[in-house]
Amino acid sequence: MTRPVVSRPPRRIPHRQYSARPIWLAIGISLAELCSTHMACAGGILPTGGRYVAGTGTIAGTSNGVVITQPGSTRGVIDWNSFSIGANNSVTFNNGNGATLNRVTGGSPSAILGRLSATGSLYVINPQGVVVGPSGTVTTGGRFVASTLDASDSAFMNGGALVLSGNSDASVINLGKISSTGGEIFLISRRVVINAGSITAPNGTAELAAGEQVLLQDSASSKQVFVQTGSQGTVVNSGSIVGAQISLQAADGNVFALAGGGTRIRATGTANRDGHVWLVADKGRVEQSGVITATNANGSGGTVDTDAVQAAFGAKAAVHAGEWNLSTPAFTIDQSAARALGGSLNSGTSVNVTTTGATGNINVASNLKWSGAASLTLDAYRNVSIGKGATIANQGAGNLSLRADATGIDNGGTVANNGTLDWSKSTGALSAFYDMNGTYVAGTQLGNPTWKPSAFSGLVTQITAYRLVNSLTDLTKVGNDLTGNYALGRNIDASATSNSPFVPIGNSNTPFTGQFDGQGNTIASLTLGGLLYSVTEPQPLVGMFGVIGTQGVVRNLDISGTANAANVSGLVSTADFDMGILAGLNNGTVLRVSTAGTVTGYGNRSLFDSGATGGLVGVNAGSVLRSSSSADVLSPGSSGGLVGVNSGLISQSFATGSVTVGGYFNTGGGGLVGSNSGTISQSYATGTTRYGGCRPTNTHCGGAALVVENSGTITQSFATGPVIQPLYGSFGIARDNVGTIANDVYWNTSTTGATIGVKYGTPIPTANGLTTAQMSTPTSFVGYDFSPTGVWAMPAGATHPVLRWQLAQ
Numbered sequence: 152m153t154r155p156v157v158s159r160p161p162r163r164i165p166h167r168q169y170s171a172r173p174i175w176l177a178i179g180i181s182l183a184e185l186c187s188t189h190m191a192c193a194g195g196i197l198p199t200g201g202r203y204v205a206g207t208g209t210i211a212g213t214s215n216g217v218v219i220t221q222p223g224s225t226r227g228v229i230d231w232n233s234f235s236i237g238a239n240n241s242v243t244f245n246n247g248n249g250a251t252l253n254r255v256t257g258g259s260p261s262a263i264l265g266r267l268s269a270t271g272s273l274y275v276i277n278p279q280g281v282v283v284g285p286s287g288t289v290t291t292g293g294r295f296v297a298s299t300l301d302a303s304d305s306a307f308m309n310g311g312a313l314v315l316s317g318n319s320d321a322s323v324i325n326l327g328k329i330s331s332t333g334g335e336i337f338l339i340s341r342r343v344v345i346n347a348g349s350i351t352a353p354n355g356t357a358e359l360a361a362g363e364q365v366l367l368q369d370s371a372s373s374k375q376v377f378v379q380t381g382s383q384g385t386v387v388n389s390g391s392i393v394g395a396q397i398s399l400q401a402a403d404g405n406v407f408a409l410a411g412g413g414t415r416i417r418a419t420g421t422a423n424r425d426g427h428v429w430l431v432a433d434k435g436r437v438e439q440s441g442v443i444t445a446t447n448a449n450g451s452g453g454t455v456d457t458d459a460v461q462a463a464f465g466a467k468a469a470v471h472a473g474e475w476n477l478s479t480p481a482f483t484i485d486q487s488a489a490r491a492l493g494g495s496l497n498s499g500t501s502v503n504v505t506t507t508g509a510t511g512n513i514n515v516a517s518n519l520k521w522s523g524a525a526s527l528t529l530d531a532y533r534n535v536s537i538g539k540g541a542t543i544a545n546q547g548a549g550n551l552s553l554r555a556d557a558t559g560i561d562n563g564g565t566v567a568n569n570g571t572l573d574w575s576k577s578t579g580a581l582s583a584f585y586d587m588n589g590t591y592v593a594g595t596q597l598g599n600p601t602w603k604p605s606a607f608s609g610l611v612t613q614i615t616a617y618r619l620v621n622s623l624t625d626l627t628k629v630g631n632d633l634t635g636n637y638a639l640g641r642n643i644d645a646s647a648t649s650n651s652p653f654v655p656i657g658n659s660n661t662p663f664t665g666q667f668d669g670q671g672n673t674i675a676s677l678t679l680g681g682l683l684y685s686v687t688e689p690q691p692l693v694g695m696f697g698v699i700g701t702q703g704v705v706r707n708l709d710i711s712g713t714a715n716a717a718n719v720s721g722l723v724s725t726a727d728f729d730m731g732i733l734a735g736l737n738n739g740t741v742l743r744v745s746t747a748g749t750v751t752g753y754g755n756r757s758l759f760d761s762g763a764t765g766g767l768v769g770v771n772a773g774s775v776l777r778s779s780s781s782a783d784v785l786s787p788g789s790s791g792g793l794v795g796v797n798s799g800l801i802s803q804s805f806a807t808g809s810v811t812v813g814g815y816f817n818t819g820g821g822g823l824v825g826s827n828s829g830t831i832s833q834s835y836a837t838g839t840t841r842y843g844g845c846r847p848t849n850t851h852c853g854g855a856a857l858v859v860e861n862s863g864t865i866t867q868s869f870a871t872g873p874v875i876q877p878l879y880g881s882f883g884i885a886r887d888n889v890g891t892i893a894n895d896v897y898w899n900t901s902t903t904g905a906t907i908g909v910k911y912g913t914p915i916p917t918a919n920g921l922t923t924a925q926m927s928t929p930t931s932f933v934g935y936d937f938s939p940t941g942v943w944a945m946p947a948g949a950t951h952p953v954l955r956w957q958l959a960q
Contacts, residue, residue, distance in 0.1 A: 200232025221246035232257040236265035244269035263287040280321030287327035293334035312368040345387045357394035361401045378402040395424040403434035418445040426453025440465020445472035469494035480508025489517040496521035503528040526550040530557035537570040544573035554584040559621040559641030568594030583616040609706035609742040639669040645677040652680030655697030662700030669708025677712030691728045692735030703739035711747040729769035752786030762788035763795030774800045789825035798829045809839040819859035826860045842876035853879030862890040871899040881905035888912040
């Protein structure tokens with residue numbers, strides 16, 4: 152008798168609810184045809200001809216079942232002549248926490264119409280096909296794999312990653328119920344994989360994959376099946392899938408996520424696995440017609456990733472998650488896509504659309520409107536355009552980001568709004584990003600006259616267009632328009648500046664007054680030059696920015712590099728610089744900026760050590776918020792791990808680098824700030840402070856773990872770094888205090904080596920010096936908010952508090 156051959160389904164399956172029978176008919180085979188083979192659907196069929204070819208165990212038959220017993224939690228391989236189970240029969244594997252691979256060597260497909268169970272993991276490999284019928288149930292305590300692709304016995308017995316391959320055209324189909332209480336479920340075939348029943352893997356992944364070669368590996372936190380060689384296969388889900396994580400993958404084939412009523416694909420997450428769904432046909436088509444849900448174990452929204460050459464959406468398609476990432480070579484938001492994206496946004500799902508093709512444009516051809524706080528990001532490989540008559544609008548707190556040249560390769564990417572961008576009823580923000588050599592067409596943009604920036608956003612206007620800085624050349628062009636808005640489009644390797652130091656952007660007469668958003672990217676290996684003393688520049692400056700003006704904003708940026716006064720040609724030996732890796736002088740806003748590297752003043756002793764040196768900023772007269780520095784500072788002037796001289800605001804910031812100071816008229820060095828006449832709040836320092844000496848007639852000498860001189864206000868801050876200055880003793884917070892240091896400012900007596908908080912001026916209580924054990928206990932910090940929404944956090948094993956925003960990085 153000729154065994155049934157399963158053919159490939161049509162390229163496009165209509166958006167409708169599929170019953171078991173139409174799914175079978177769609178692939179050219181019916182359940183009746185299977186039953187016409189020697190596998191009687193209601194009869195007493197059971198597996199035959201089983202023998203262990205690797206490992207050991209026993210196979211025993213009963214009147215209507217087979218029991219396989221495998222000792223301990225071992226692994227074993229059984230070759231079978233046939234492996235089918237009649238509707239009233241059962242096959243049980245008592246394999247502990249072990250695993251059993253069952254390979255069918257005969258010429259018939261496997262039909263599981265009865266009960267198949269295992270205490271551990273179970274593999275069923277049959278090149279002729281595997282079908283779990285409508286009456287079939289599969290339950291395992293560990294992993295369940297049904298595959299038409301084969302694997303080597305030795306690789307299976309060794310454990311670990313497993314490569315499955317083969318050229319069978321048969322299918323893996325589930326019309327029944329497959330569940331795993333403690334593991335994962337994988338259905339794998341070269342041509343067709345279909346789930347029209349139910350799959351449940353609440354503690355692991357449920358993955359359907361079509362490919363000629365597939366890698367199956369262990370992962371406690373992510374998907375485990377990867378198609379290595381495509382086969383233009385098809386994966387169809389018209390049933391229900393519930394798992395911590397779910398993946399439907401066809402590589403160069405098609406994925407059909409079909410649905411009837413309710414949610415058919417639901418990722419629930421666990422403590423170790425985020426709720427995540429992958430729909431992958433990176434050289435084919437993904438068609439979705441239904442709701443896909445992803446939540447994390449704590450109830451927060453999970454993630455859905457869709458990757459396809461073509462993406463199509465049915466009338467009820469939507470994603471309910473925290474984030475939906477849709478990647479495709481080019482994308483047009485037509486009516487069906489707008490409906491799917493809008494429904495997802497309205498459910499609270501933020502949507503990110505990215506195009507990857509050489510022509511990779513995003514075109515908005517239909518209205519897309521939503522309420523609420525979800526955000527929409529359109530990242531085009533080349534251009535973003537809003538079509539004539541099309542409107543994108545939000546009523547709520549949603550943000551919109553339109554970005555051209557998403558990969559940051561300076562391809563002339565342009566953003567053109569030929570329709571309407573309506574944020575008049577939104578409290579969110581609208582941002583557009585285009586190339587330095589591209590263009591921005593604003594078109595009709597409607598803003599909210601009552602809009603106010605959210606806390607710590609750093610935004611200046613509700614609707615902002617940014618020129619992209621994608622290279623070191625682009626970075627130098629920022630100085631051509633100091634009032635412009637810029638965004639770092641990618642990480643920049645600035646190592647070329649070692650031969651020609653980077654000249655600061657902006658000076659005292661013409662400071663930078665625009666916005667520079669690093670978007671979380673890094674400028675690495677930046678060697679900084681300086682602005683020399685002149686009639687127009689009374690104080691020499693070193694930094695990526697010479698001066699950030701009062702209206703200037705720099706945010707979301709990481710910089711590593713070297714600021715060394717010796718790099719500046721023509722340097723006068725009696726001149727000390729205001730120096731920082733980010734800026735010599737900040738009068739504006741610095742937000743979420745991190746620096747690393749070294750900052751070196753002119754030698755370690757200078758006749759006139761009047762400059763200010765900081766790991767982040769030399770002089771701050773503006774605001775430094777949620778920023779940090781791990782840079783090491785070596786200078787003769789007033790020096791701090793974060794800021795040299797502060798007359799402005801420093802809040803929720805920290806420094807971890809070392810500070811070494813030794814100048815003739817030396818002010819000294821502080822772990823966080825040298826001299827403070829402004830406000831420091833909710834900040835800390837952990838770096839080492841070293842002091843080398845000062846003029847013999849000076850009455851006050853030495854550095855301190857937090858600041859050297861304080862005439863301003865310090866609240867809710869602490870220091871833990873060693874203070875090394877044998878001639879002067881160690882000071883836990885400040886050397887001189889004529890300002891206000893609140894009673895919620897602390898230091899670690901063990902690590903700083905300081906028994907006093909302040910040497911001269913107004914003291915602080917000796918009780919504010921804490922041991923390391925006390926520093927590790929939240930209750931030691933009076934008034935600090937360690938709640939889930941508070942400023943502070945104490946991670947497990949930490950020896951001091953950290954700022955909660957650090958945990959999100």
